[in-house]
Amino acid sequence: MNAEYEIRRRIDERGKITFAEFMDVALYWPQGGYYTGREPVGAQGGDFYTSPAVHPAFGALLAVQLFQMWQHMGQPSTFPVCELGAGNGLLSRDITSYAAELPSGFSAALRYVCLEQRSVDSLESGISGTSRVLADGLPFKNLQGCIISNEYLDAFPVHQVVLAGDVLKEVYVGLDGQHLVELTGELSHPGLAKRLDDLQLQLEPWQTVELNLELGSWSRNVTAALDRGFVLTIDYGRPAPDLYDPEQRHRGTLVTYHQHVQTDSPLTLIGQQDITAQVDFTSVTRAGETAGLDTLGMVTQREFLGNLHLDKLQQYLRNHSLTPQQMQANRAGITDLVRLEGLGDFKVLIQSKNGGSPNLWGLTSSPEAADLVERLPVPLLTDSHLSLPDGRNIGGETEFEVFWPFPDIASETPPDS
Template sequence: MNLTAEEHLRNRIATIGPITFAEFMETALFWPLSGYYTRSLNNPANDFFTAPAAHPAFGALLSLQLEEMWYGLGEPPQFTVIEPGAGSGLLAQDILQYAQQLNPAFWQALRYICIERRNLQQSGYAGYTAPEWLRAKNLPVRGIVGCILSNELLDVFPVHRVTLKGGSLRELYVGFRAGRFESTLGALSHTALSSRLEEEGITLDEGQQVEICLYLEPWVREVAECLEKGFVLTIDYGHDAKTLYSPQRRNGSLRCYYQHTISSNPYVYVGSQDITSHVDFTGLVSLGKQLGLNTLGLKRQSEFLENLGLGILQKMLLERGPELNQQKRDANRMGMLEIARNGGMGEFKSLIQSKGVAQPKITGILGRSSAWEKRLRKLPLPLLREEHLPLMESKYPHTSTYSASKPT
């Protein structure tokens, strides 16, 4: 008999007692067939949307950044992009479609691999090369020359929940009583939890709760082993450690998303709601340095996209002739604004790291040149397609089911 995620968790707790929140979160999100990200009928867009769904300008600008990385590597004959957690493949689709308009040698060199935990039906790639797909939990490739690209992946890595009680660090475990899941305090399950806080110079206030992701270290290690030479581009919401673990965030950053509602209760709709926490970029940078990944820069998404030319694309949209009617013009403008909106996706972070590359130029970090602007204006303007979300309609709840992006 195939147990649901909730049934498995109940049985597990009944057998061994309270479990770590990290185990609970891993099961709720990725339990075979009934986890949030593994259910065949699940569509996360019903609960939230991401930048690739808002507008193809996001993928187009990343395509330009990837091309520049290819130049920085000396124009290798094969440039491989690995996108773990690729979801529906929409970002890959947008990147590949725009890449066709760039240097033909880059297009010939480009190999794009999407990695997902679940089987997906890949469609909608007519007219251009589709990415390759691998079903895997980890990164089953090595010797990569290129870029490992992730967008809103690390925020769903399972986390441990820790609090300060009576002057001592305690961990919040998950129990089951009176027909429902509940938090219960216990000793730390790993000494690495206290070590992480000590390494980052964090002292909690009494009663303060935080989330600590121990999956970061094995993830960064695997990325470093996968990449022979090239770049790591991580886009996600999060903060440096001092901000993330500030007393002002007394209850941590754990958030749940279910049918357009946001809550901090992970114990309901198990397997049917998304569970996320903000990324500790201090830990990510520090671990990368230890494992041979050099940090080139960390920018807010709004700055990163503006450096790459988002403002130029917005001007190009306004300059389009009457072949683009006002409704389409407004819809595209809204999508472009959304991916850099202050208080929303614009607050996400873009971290670029490198391995084996000497002083590469990264326009997303350093800013664009006049030559970059001139070239961008000669390229086709990326416009919304039916695969993207109708954000204009979200103003009118009776005509759309799409609500909002994940907040910061």
Template sequence: MAHSQRVSAFLHQQIAKAGGWIPFSEWMHHVLYAPGLGYYAAGNTKLADSQANATTHLSGDFVTAPQLTPLFGQTLTRQIAEVLKQTNTAHVLEFGAGSGALAQDILEALDAQGLIVDYFILEVSADLKHRQQERLSRWGTRVQWLERAPEHFAGCVVANEVLDAMPVEVFRWTEEGALQLRGVKSTASRNTASGSAASESLAQDFMFEDRPASDTLTHVMQNRMPALPDYRSEINLQAEAWINNLGAWLTRGAALLIDYGFPRHEYYHPQRHRGTLMCHIQHRAHDDVFLAPGLQDITAHVDFTAVAHAAQTAGLDVLGYTSQARFLLNAGLADILAAYAPESEQLRAQTNGAVQKLISEAEMGELFKVIALGRGVVDPLIGFVRGDRRGSL
């Protein structure tokens, strides 16, 4: 809580400097990425530490697919290997590598196939980068960390749960059909209590305030959805810019983007009138974005139609789009599971449970989607041979 109070003090300073109000995208950027303070920039533990025990030892705030079981990475590697062979390249670039579990599983699986690659990681979190370096040290200089995206890259790009953590703009349609941009301001009277009372006041330090959106943003949203009265949601312009940049430096190969989200007609569905913002802290999910700044993750679901349109505008091909369950089954998860020889029946049961979570429609199987964007790659890829949903975008 002491750390969160320091983050709150920093946020109050930023709001004051801006004249008393900042767009939510700026707030989200600060609470996640402010140097030494933000959720991903400070030293708090974010992810479970062990794949084998990720479902029972709930350290950190959330569990990603690579933390559940190495079979996720092994299956994904089949798709990566196809891209590398098609493009005659030996380079993999992962954005936001988390604990390094996915990189480890991919490298081990590629090595087993005799595909010796150079593995690049672009990681914004200093403490996660340190965990990755320790975990991947046995590959030596074959694993390299980048400070920024490359100028040119040929190979396979992997981004698992990256787009959802990019700061989003939040908007609201008024009863009169005008678009309002949601921002954050400090509350008029700040609670200065200390101790346990201070922790209760953390969520009371900030509040939303709406202001008229720019003509540009209004035009964009008018082309994406009807003006539904009191409808609140998000637009991830940073993710669209990221895709545009991808088109500038990916000279040959494919990017596999895995995240939770929907095509646009589902994203801006009338029943989803409160948007998709979600917070995670100590394996609890909620929607209070002002709770304990700096101590919780904040995410928004992905508009995959926007991703596809940005890719096409950037000159990339949309090579496939489907659910995580269908992608993993297409890529051979069932065969990998059948060949799996665990050390104990307990580990087999844990692995079966993890695989079920990956593919179940009630768990990650349907909510998470996989989209492949690329250049110079033959369509269809193995992960999309059945159940391709590009038509829904």
């Protein structure tokens, strides 16, 4: 019984199912759900790529941020870091490898746990201090460390609501003959209207928005698992007023990905394409505060990596004897991590529980971070990462100069050009 069969069976039984239920089965049904038994992200093939695959500088600078959190917590002898939705484990590998370069015994204290709801061929096996747990959610308690995720919340099922004339309706999936079709009906859950009220959103006629009703329970689980420490969430999304702006996003932000092509046809290719929507960071922040987390700040990925001195890693590439192709591939990867209208626009939200209000290096630029990163080696692309100039049509000095965000070194001529 594959995912599409299960969707049709439920519709036969009940007439229609909410879009959120459709998305849940299409992505996570044990037989043939999109995220079941496949690796959608990665250097070879896949349907989309994420920051860990783009360049190991992403994991390296996250390691630097985790190092500061560990220092702030008094350098405990064990420092658990739980990564939610860790996928193939590439980020864990980059973070734990780079942790070995950091001072004061950080690497020995780091206990990295990859949590994933599906069984995947993973890259992190065999790395000391890293373990993989097959779990739907966060089955831990009393953590004194950090809960981290990259592109995890955007994979949660979302409800869709639309202002049909002047009546708020929910989007359902039903059948017209043999064809799956979208229908509208009464709201399936009071939380939908409440979310719009809480956000003081007045939809325009026929405006569609996606709402994730699982944020509250997710925030409660995270808060319950953590005794003391931090929650670091990276994803694409926006604060609610921007995300739900009818001028810019009248049809919502739901998209599908199949073999690197983005469309908005979720009812086709069931189980073969990713379905995702941008994250409402206002609701994530509020759900966290309701559950007992303090919001320390939110910046773009471009600001976060800039504050952690990605520029220095880029600059010191020249100290390595790389071929021109390797140099260009590393430079393009680093640049892509902070590209505007791309990964650079992602948001990095940091929350804490019983963690005080430290000035975190990723949120505010600091000389301490600069001093540390200056002394660290440059992480280089491996076979597990993408090679952007080969993999996509992005290479070339023009791209590099256009996208490079650090004006102080933008004018330098790279050594191989």
